[in-house]
Amino acid sequence: MPSGGISIIRVAFHTLLGCLTAMFVIPFVLVISISLSNQGWLNAHGFSLWPHGLTLLAYRFILQEPGIILRAYGVTIFVTVVGTTCSIFLTTLIGYVISRPDYAYRRVTTLYIFFTMLFSGGLVPFYLLMTKYLHLGDTIWAMIVPGLLSPFYILVMKGFLSKIPVEIIESAKIDGASEWRIFFRLVLPLATPALATVGVFAAFGFWSEWFNALLFITNQNLVPIQLLLYRIFENIQMITSNPQAASALGINMNAVPTTAAMMALVVFVAGPTLLLFPLLRRFYVQGLTVGSLKG
Amino acid sequence: MQSGRRLRALPTTTERMNVVKMTTISKAVIGAALLGSCSLIGTGIIQAAPAPVSVNWYYPEFNTAVPPNQNQVQAAVNRITEKAIGVKVHLIPIPGGGAAYPQKLSVMLETGQATGIVWTSSWSLPWTNEVAAKAFLPLNSLIAKYGRGLTRTLGTKFLKGMAYNGTIYAIPNLQIEAYQPQLDGEITASEAKALNLQLAKLPGGAYEPTKIHTFPALHAFLVNLHKKYPKQIPLVTGQFGTVLFPETYGYWAVLTGTTNPFFVKMQPSYGKNPPKITLALNMFRQYIAMLHNWYQQGLINQDAGDITATEAHALQATGTEVLESCNGVPAWNPGNEASGVPKGYLPINLRITEGPLHGAPIYTGDASTANAIAAATPAPQRMAAMKLLNLVNTDSQLYNLIAFGFPKVDYKKIGPNSIVFTAAGAKYFANDNWAFGNVTRGYTPTSPAYPKFSWKVMENINHHAVASPLVGFNFNTTPVQTQLADMAAVEAQWNQPLLAGVYPVSKLSKFEAAMNAAGQQVVLKALTRQFDAWWKATHK
Numbered sequence: 012m013p014s015g016g017i018s019i020i021r022v023a024f025h026t027l028l029g030c031l032t033a034m035f036v037i038p039f040v041l042v043i044s045i046s047l048s049n050q051g052w053l054n055a056h057g058f059s060l061w062p063h064g065l066t067l068l069a070y071r072f073i074l075q076e077p078g079i080i081l082r083a084y085g086v087t088i089f090v091t092v093v094g095t096t097c098s099i100f101l102t103t104l105i106g107y108v109i110s111r112p113d114y115a116y117r118r119v120t121t122l123y124i125f126f127t128m129l130f131s132g133g134l135v136p137f138y139l140l141m142t143k144y145l146h147l148g149d150t151i152w153a154m155i156v157p158g159l160l161s162p163f164y165i166l167v168m169k170g171f172l173s174k175i176p177v178e179i180i181e182s183a184k185i186d187g188a189s190e191w192r193i194f195f196r197l198v199l200p201l202a203t204p205a206l207a208t209v210g211v212f213a214a215f216g217f218w219s220e221w222f223n224a225l226l227f228i229t230n231q232n233l234v235p236i237q238l239l240l241y242r243i244f245e246n247i248q249m250i251t252s253n254p255q256a257a258s259a260l261g262i263n264m265n266a267v268p269t270t271a272a273m274m275a276l277v278v279f280v281a282g283p284t285l286l287l288f289p290l291l292r293r294f295y296v297q298g299l300t301v302g303s304l305k306g
Numbered sequence: 307m308q309s310g311r312r313l314r315a316l317p318t319t320t321e322r323m324n325v326v327k328m329t330t331i332s333k334a335v336i337g338a339a340l341l342g343s344c345s346l347i348g349t350g351i352i353q354a355a356p357a358p359v360s361v362n363w364y365y366p367e368f369n370t371a372v373p374p375n376q377n378q379v380q381a382a383v384n385r386i387t388e389k390a391i392g393v394k395v396h397l398i399p400i401p402g403g404g405a406a407y408p409q410k411l412s413v414m415l416e417t418g419q420a421t422g423i424v425w426t427s428s429w430s431l432p433w434t435n436e437v438a439a440k441a442f443l444p445l446n447s448l449i450a451k452y453g454r455g456l457t458r459t460l461g462t463k464f465l466k467g468m469a470y471n472g473t474i475y476a477i478p479n480l481q482i483e484a485y486q487p488q489l490d491g492e493i494t495a496s497e498a499k500a501l502n503l504q505l506a507k508l509p510g511g512a513y514e515p516t517k518i519h520t521f522p523a524l525h526a527f528l529v530n531l532h533k534k535y536p537k538q539i540p541l542v543t544g545q546f547g548t549v550l551f552p553e554t555y556g557y558w559a560v561l562t563g564t565t566n567p568f569f570v571k572m573q574p575s576y577g578k579n580p581p582k583i584t585l586a587l588n589m590f591r592q593y594i595a596m597l598h599n600w601y602q603q604g605l606i607n608q609d610a611g612d613i614t615a616t617e618a619h620a621l622q623a624t625g626t627e628v629l630e631s632c633n634g635v636p637a638w639n640p641g642n643e644a645s646g647v648p649k650g651y652l653p654i655n656l657r658i659t660e661g662p663l664h665g666a667p668i669y670t671g672d673a674s675t676a677n678a679i680a681a682a683t684p685a686p687q688r689m690a691a692m693k694l695l696n697l698v699n700t701d702s703q704l705y706n707l708i709a710f711g712f713p714k715v716d717y718k719k720i721g722p723n724s725i726v727f728t729a730a731g732a733k734y735f736a737n738d739n740w741a742f743g744n745v746t747r748g749y750t751p752t753s754p755a756y757p758k759f760s761w762k763v764m765e766n767i768n769h770h771a772v773a774s775p776l777v778g779f780n781f782n783t784t785p786v787q788t789q790l791a792d793m794a795a796v797e798a799q800w801n802q803p804l805l806a807g808v809y810p811v812s813k814l815s816k817f818e819a820a821m822n823a824a825g826q827q828v829v830l831k832a833l834t835r836q837f838d839a840w841w842k843a844t845h846k
Contacts, residue, residue, distance in 0.1 A: 054621070079371050138417045148419075225406055226413060229398065231372045242370040242402035 069271035106168025171205035362422030366407035367399035375733035467671030476676035544618025580841035597807030611808035709739035789825030
């Protein structure tokens with residue numbers, strides 16, 4: 012690419028990227044705008060990029076019982092932090108083992124892991140395993156254990172760790188380092204980009220988790236934010252589709268911020284992950300190209 | 307924060323000694339009494355009270371969380387049930403309502419992890435699917451032994467609605483089981499009161515909303531209304547179009563749901579020979595032609611063929627609509643406009659204009675919700691579950707507690723049997739009283755929207771309702787699942803513009819051809835075969 016001056020390719024490239032960025036940013040701006048708009052205005056005029064009749068009613072509607080929301084956030088943060096930490100550790104452990112050329116059964120082990128990507132055990136056996144055999148029903152671990160290991164992440168990790176020269180490991184061995192020491196002091200620091208990539212994937216997975224919670228959690232104190240928001244969403248849907256029920260309860264449909272509240276839910280759910288992503292962006296980009304170049 | 311507890315002065319040495327003495331004496335007395343009673347139990351003179359049997363009860367909670375007073379209400383419920391029938395109930399509400407409940411319970415039932423009473427209905431956790439999957443217990447013998455009271459209060463007409471191949475699988479929660487066919491149930495308006503006042507000034511006769519019972523009369527009324535208020539759209543609809551009630555045209559729908567195109571012509575009696583199932587194409591033609599005519603006259607919103615249900619509701623909420631679509635509001639009973647219809651609304655009834663059931667409310671069983679017993683429930687709990695269902699359906703005190711919670715907290719009594727909800731401070735009630743049993747056994751809830759509500763209207767409708775002769779027939783769809791899926795895809799494409807009046811009748815032949823290509827005739831054959839066999843088995 013020529014240095015200095017404005018080449019046509021450069022302008023086209025920037026325009027394309029600008030359009031792409033706009034495609035991602037505008038919908039989210041729209042979401043925020045709707046969440047801050049007056050429901051009556053939305054009903055009458057539709058959506059706009061700028062909030063009309065600026066109001067925080069949708070957020071007040073969702074935060075009617077802040078204690079429940081805060082507790083649910085707490086559960087989700089616990090699940091995300093503990094789940095992601097354990098997931099990264101276990102994924103790296105397995106990825107490292109099957110990446111070592113001196114491990115005799117690495118092909119069989121890799122096939123064993125890959126095979127689980129192709130077939131799922133099905134919902135019923137999964138439910139029975141979790142509740143009847145592992146006795147994890149209605150415990151916080153029901154939201155953590157199923158997401159601990161993903162074959163895809165293991166293979167991503169293996170791809171990255173395979174690039175670490177065997178000589179480094181061997182020299183560490185000559186220096187008298189044990190396998191655990193090699194893993195913790197050498198492999199983990201070298202694998203930081205891959206850890207960040209897998210960590211972001213895993214964290215998003217744990218953060219967005221709601222279906223396992225729906226299946227296994229009954230205890231009100233263990234409900235994560237996503238399940239709670241799903242319930243709020245369902246209730247709004249019910250009110251919207253049953254004006255009769257709303258009328259019977261004396262609810263003024265125009266006063267309920269239905270659309271605005273749904274968009275406020277999106278802000279609630281997406282907000283923290285939006286903050287997390289820029290922090291890990293540096294590692295993330297590096298991690299995504301893992302295995303794409305042979306050094 | 308004030309804890310409510312007060313600090314107490316520490317006891318003196320003498321006091322402590324007295325306590326020790328008293329405790330020792332008490333222990334000795336209690337110990338002797340226990341030993342004595344043990345020996346009496348051993349000799350059979352005194353029977354030890356049997357431990358109460360615990361029963362789970364799963365039901366949807368239309369709220370985001372388990373109510374704060376759930377445990378207190380459960381404890382109060384158990385005080386009644388343990389004393390009356392020796393049963394301890396564990397109430398398990400599943401927050402998230404209509405969507406979360408069936409997802410959770412269907413897996414729990416399939417894996418045998420749900421035991422006890424399970425709420426079911428035709429629209430959420432469909433009971434016929436669960437019966438076909440053998441997830442629910444047959445209840446005939448349990449009802450005969452432990453459910454005599456509920457049989458008396460519910461009546462066999464509605465119990466039979468929960469029969470699958472002749473066997474009853476659930477106890478219906480009696481509410482509005484029957485309905486009057488109606489395109490639209492109420493007249494409301496944006497500025498409801500203002501417009502209704504003007505409506506009252508409209509010419510009488512056919513234009514009086516309470517006297518509209520036929521489509522032509524409704525049409526004339528809408529045209530008149532549209533002339534008077536040109537800015538208002540008389541009928542706003544969207545995704546699901548209008549609802550076709552085949553009964554209005556003198557047909558029974560063979561399958562539940564309004565879009566399944568299989569019907570049986572209404573007759574005074576059928577005898578032993580099964581009635582013929584038809585596609586009733588003429589009825590569709592008539593209905594679509596009428597709607598399209600209305601659409602062209604501007605009586606239906608012009609974007610009805612494109613907008614979603616949510617968008618339609620939003621449009622309705624802006625106040626452009628004059629008629630609001632609804633099912634189930636008891637607009638049938640003459641004079642009920644003063645009792646069962648929301649304030650500021652006026653009822654419109656479309657009566658059955660063809661066939662022998664002119665003017666009668668009908669019962670098809672497709673609107674019922676019910677409580678079943680999970681197949682994985684152990685034997686002692688099965689009996690306990692049926693005893694509990696029987697008690698809830700017969701004991702008003704228990705029903706009111708389990709349905710509405712505590713007085714003053716969840717509701718305020720405004721008459722001997724009528725209450726008003728305290729929506730803002732409610733700690734238990736979540737508008738799901740209909741999930742527990744026969745609503746007419748409990749308090750009459752009133753609200754600002756329904757100031758003169760009365761169960762009598764519903765009871766009257768239910769009492770007079772004519773049961774469809776097809777109640778109790780359940781189609782096993784397994785052999786034709788592919789065809790049904792293809793038909794559903796065709797319907798998903800066509801239903802909205804057809805049932806919103808956007809398409810002219812000339813397009814109907816294309817829709818019929820698409821349905822035929824999807825395998826409608828194959829389904830018709832399978833349906834007829836099963837239906838004939840069921841009819842012969844049940845009409846000996």
